[in-house]
Amino acid sequence: MPTLSESRSRLLVSEAGIPVSNWETADSTQEAVSLAKNLGFPVVVKLCGDEIAHKTERGLVRLNLKTEDAVEEAADELLSSVTADDGEVTLLVSEQIRGNRELIVGLVRDEQFGPCVMLGIGGILAEAVADVAFRLAPLSRSEASDLIDDLSMQSLLDSFRGEPAVDREALINVLCALGDLGSDQEVLSVDLNPLIVANGVPIAVDALVETVEG
Template sequence: MTAKATTMASPEKIIEDALQKGEKSLSEYDSKRVLAAYGIPVTLEKTVKNKNDAVSAAKEIGYPVALKGSGEQLSHKTELDLIDLDLNNDESVSRSFERLVNRTDVKVDEVLVQQMVKGTRELMAGLIRDKHFGPCVMFGLGGIFTEILQDISFRAAPLSKWDTIQMMAEIRGKKIMDAFRGKPPVNREALASILSKIGEIGLVHKQIIEIDINPLKLIDGNPVAVDALIVLK
């Protein structure tokens, strides 16, 4: 269930299974399993189908946690009100689980119990497959301002160290990566490695046409994928 355990999953298998089921994208959980297989840090999380499992998963991960309802066609969880954040004890986890599975307007198949990552600094990273230049990695400001500010940079895979340094230097809001309000600066080595690994994923898995890691949050300056979406061909 932890990031360590998920690295055991084979990305080929995850993608193949989803394609066989006719899915156009991977679930958040499976998307992160693919990322984790390439050494990209993701939140600790587990999918559960009953309340008791939800509570024990929460205990194992450690409070506070977030619960997210998931199911086919449910890739926009914020808009659908399928996320409960900052749950601090067994009771609130139970209540949230009940609320999510008892929704009548959308069909929640399972619930994701996830490590709660605090912090206000939100970055994003992703991948698109360009018809001229193949897999291109994107980096920029994440969270709710992603599409408003469009403060982003691109490079075609494979990425050199220099490419990753330039990607970070090109965004207007680059100061977000410096020490900020008592928080440490971003671990740029770790961030550079995430960007080049996203490029590697794009080069290896031709069935992946887009990747979205948003937000990419910081734990003691180290970037962690908090939400992720992998779109398939």
Template sequence: MKIIEEALKKGATTLSEHESKLLLAEYGVNVTQEKVVSTEDDAIAAASEIGYPVVLKGSGEELSHKTEMDLIALNMRDENDVREAFKRLTSSSKASVKEVLVQQMVKGERELVVGLTRDAQFGPCVMFGLGGIFTEILEDVAFRVAPLTRWDAMDMMKDFRAHKILDAFRGQPPVDREILADILIAIGTIGMEQDKVREIDINPLKILDGKPIAVDALVVLDNEQS
């Protein structure tokens, strides 16, 4: 795939968040509306096109831990917010930020995680479970070896402790399990087809009106020369 080939040629070990989502979208995963910009005016134009409120994030392959580096500005509601956020991100002392990702603000309360790892014995494995800040704290996730059948994907949804979060929740509709199954199957397919993809981390996968949407994503590449 071109996006992977270009990253490997540059010596990159990860795709940027935006590049990661472009890869996911190629496999049918629903991702946030977003645009990479390099000027304040372009950031404002992108925000107007996407629709307020928006999120601004520092963009680049080396910026995989944006929260820890304070490179995220949430809930930007107007041009002034966008201008101030753009200035703060591009003048950060913690990282060199040349481009900014302007992104749709998704307010879904439920956060899931979907991922891909490569096991030395079993090969590509799909991971699914409770996402957001609870992923590392609670470690409430399930694994299946790729490729996944639809039955495998549906079974994964029952195989983590907080599975009831997929049901109707606080006035919100239940998660569309068919779409969620499509995503799990797609991640397994990437693992089978793209041997240079070492890991995938979609966290959070938020639920908006019952539909899953990838809000943040990271693809780790195998850049070792064979």
């Protein structure tokens, strides 16, 4: 199934009402540097294209770039690593979101149960820890709240290492918005991995949408 580029994926979920870190796309290193200046340092630069789904595995994500030089160097490297299979690509420049906690949320279509929303503890250990729970979409607010309660690591949702507790209402908004995307038959799946909890508020810093048609 075709995947949308991160940029198109971000646009889709952000229009659905899910907070996404500020971003823009650039066609050249020059442009990336000027976007970074506008967004404010530090920034993240990634290679972005419809054919590029597994950025981290291919080293196509550069985090925490603090200067123009660092952005320039990262952008050059990313552009030089483009292969013929990658199709049309751009540089995605986004603000660097800081937070100690990561969540993963997603929408998947199950053969038996149809569209389902997932919430889990995110980060690099997400799949190993597998503290995740599902609900059938769409979700009422109380169902979204119960989905949050279903996670095992509840203490991660409380105040944590100097950061406030996860803003429950904000997370419920994300889960409900994602559930509502389930009624869009064009959308096959959505991965928001991770959602960084910044000052209590979950913000998507990556997005991957699979659609029926590209």
